[in-house]
Amino acid sequence: MRATATLALVTIVCLGGALAFALPAQAPSPAPLPLLLDADDAEAALDRATRESRIAEVRAARLTREAEAAGAAADRAAGEAAALAARIQQAEAEIEAARARLSIARSQRARLSADLAAEQEPTARLAAALQTAARRPLVLSALQPGSLEDVVHLRAVLGSTVPQIRARTATLRAAVEQGRALEAQAAGALETLRAGESALRQRRSELAALEQGQRLAVRKARGASRREAERALRLAEEARNLDGLVSRLDAVSALRRELAALPGPVLRPTDLAAPVAAAPPVASASPANAGPPRDFQLPVQGRTIVGFGAPRESGLASTGLTLAPTRGAQVVAPGRGRVAFADAYRGFGRIVIIEHEGGWTSVVTGLAEVDVAVGDAVIGGSPLGRAAGGTQVLTIELRQSGKPVNPLLFVK
Numbered sequence: 001m002r003a004t005a006t007l008a009l010v011t012i013v014c015l016g017g018a019l020a021f022a023l024p025a026q027a028p029s030p031a032p033l034p035l036l037l038d039a040d041d042a043e044a045a046l047d048r049a050t051r052e053s054r055i056a057e058v059r060a061a062r063l064t065r066e067a068e069a070a071g072a073a074a075d076r077a078a079g080e081a082a083a084l085a086a087r088i089q090q091a092e093a094e095i096e097a098a099r100a101r102l103s104i105a106r107s108q109r110a111r112l113s114a115d116l117a118a119e120q121e122p123t124a125r126l127a128a129a130l131q132t133a134a135r136r137p138l139v140l141s142a143l144q145p146g147s148l149e150d151v152v153h154l155r156a157v158l159g160s161t162v163p164q165i166r167a168r169t170a171t172l173r174a175a176v177e178q179g180r181a182l183e184a185q186a187a188g189a190l191e192t193l194r195a196g197e198s199a200l201r202q203r204r205s206e207l208a209a210l211e212q213g214q215r216l217a218v219r220k221a222r223g224a225s226r227r228e229a230e231r232a233l234r235l236a237e238e239a240r241n242l243d244g245l246v247s248r249l250d251a252v253s254a255l256r257r258e259l260a261a262l263p264g265p266v267l268r269p270t271d272l273a274a275p276v277a278a279a280p281p282v283a284s285a286s287p288a289n290a291g292p293p294r295d296f297q298l299p300v301q302g303r304t305i306v307g308f309g310a311p312r313e314s315g316l317a318s319t320g321l322t323l324a325p326t327r328g329a330q331v332v333a334p335g336r337g338r339v340a341f342a343d344a345y346r347g348f349g350r351i352v353i354i355e356h357e358g359g360w361t362s363v364v365t366g367l368a369e370v371d372v373a374v375g376d377a378v379i380g381g382s383p384l385g386r387a388a389g390g391t392q393v394l395t396i397e398l399r400q401s402g403k404p405v406n407p408l409l410f411v412k
Helices: 001-022 039-069 073-135 136-142 147-217 224-238 242-261
Strands: 304-305 321-324 328-330 338-342 350-355 360-370 383-387 396-398 403-405
Touching: 039 073, 039 304, 073 147, 073 328, 073 383, 224 242, 224 338, 242 338, 242 350, 242 360, 338 360, 350 383
Parallel strands: none
Antiparallel strands: 304 321, 321 396, 328 383, 338 350, 350 360, 360 383, 360 396, 396 403
């Protein structure tokens, strides 16, 4: 009977080791955990955020090189602001990737804990029974009726059971180690997320300081632009819808281009008897075959909700892309051009309309903040403002002579 008790104690030790390792305590978080994603959504979000982070990093490096090589101070300032905006978008994408990794690790850890709980239940019951038997005093075990053959039989049974229990607990311990690895992975993702948020705050502060300096340097003499902004607001009040507003702005832009293409005043000739030279032909300021901006890009990072041409709730086909950015995401100019409208418009939040060369126009709607004004010259990647996020979507439309075109055809 002493051997039987010894075997029971050995078994309990094996089981106790497995059960002690089965559910390690989770390290407390120094701050509230971010909103986690569903497992399937997290995988897609990780792929998208990783791709967007890589694209933003390449764009930031290119814009930095162009800013350093720029001769004019205005071009250099615009390039620096665009490079900072790209760095902000890179940090936002890295935060989304870290949040997705954290969601994946937490989801896998939860599934593993559930599997361990299911596997531990029979093992825990056996451990409890053997522990009860082992605690029985040896004298009572000796007085218990039964033959020596029963003792030998029980010892044989336990002898064959212990290796199986050890194998089962070894499997449990391996699963527990996997859980600890997942927990370490989640902790690393959380640390990366916190670091990304800190970097994002710093880059936003740098961009705000740079934009403030640009406003003080550039917007001192804004009489003409102020009048143009007032004219744009009047057009917005008169237009029945967004299409009407864009059409009216396109007409104004076409008139401005025609006026800019007209020849200057002819100087009075010194010899009045000399024949008057023929006026040179007027070159078209906007050739019909001109393509969209070479630096065209999507204005914000986020999941595409409605694609170009897809049916909308109204039943009409979508004339642009509808994106779901994170709250406060950086919004940038889709391409080089001139701001024709930058203000709130009914039903669309704050919008920005940019005129590009060749009769192209881009329309960005759904902004919470706008950091540009009518008349501002922008390049692809120049900061426009911040997205509202949440339930407020952001849309991008690209039009050629008023006709909607799929923006994805020209995204670099």
